[in-house]
Amino acid sequence: MTYIAEPIQRKELRSLAKAIREILQVEDRLYIPVITILEKVMPLLFPNFSYEYVPKEEFPDKKHGETDIVNHIVRIREDVYYGAIEGNGRDRMTVMHEIAHYLLLVICGVKFERNFENTDVITYKDPEWQAKALAGEIMCPHELIKSFSADEVAEKCGVSLPAARYNLSH
Ligand SMILES: [Zn+2]
Secondary structure, three states, X not given: OOEEEOOOOHHHHHHHHHHHHHHOOXXXXXXXXXXXXXXXXXXXXXXXXXXXXXXXXXXXXXXXXXXXXXXXXXXXXXXXXXHHHHOOHHHHHHHHHHHHHHHHHHHOOOOEEEOOOOOOOOHHHOHHHXXXXXXXXXXXXXXXXXXXXXXXXXXXXXXXXXXXHHHHOO
């Protein structure tokens, strides 16, 4: 692990996700339009924000997206972008994951630092966990999904089955 962040609990991320869904005007929607949010809503809300689609060969293996907080750019691998448009749950979540990093670090100002000693970091201080949990709460809001099965969550929210199970478990 490279970074350690200020601690945030799931409860706080859940309230933050609710506020973000209101700002994005998708409060009651199960299937949220992640690409429209990335391309239209985010730049409108945050004038410094921009995004780029990067050819697969320009990203290291297994990297699907990245958030450049210095230059305010979210970069998404090109094939992930196409997948998200076609409704692939994992790709849709990747887009929201990067948006979540941006919102946490730039908009909410969550402080973080390098973990020089490379010590084990408690989950709620792990920026990756924070982005995963926030993206999950935005895509699969607890209040709307709690009575669904994992299959229903995956289908209605447009997320992968593992993501549906993960979000139902909290
Ligand atoms: Zn991440």
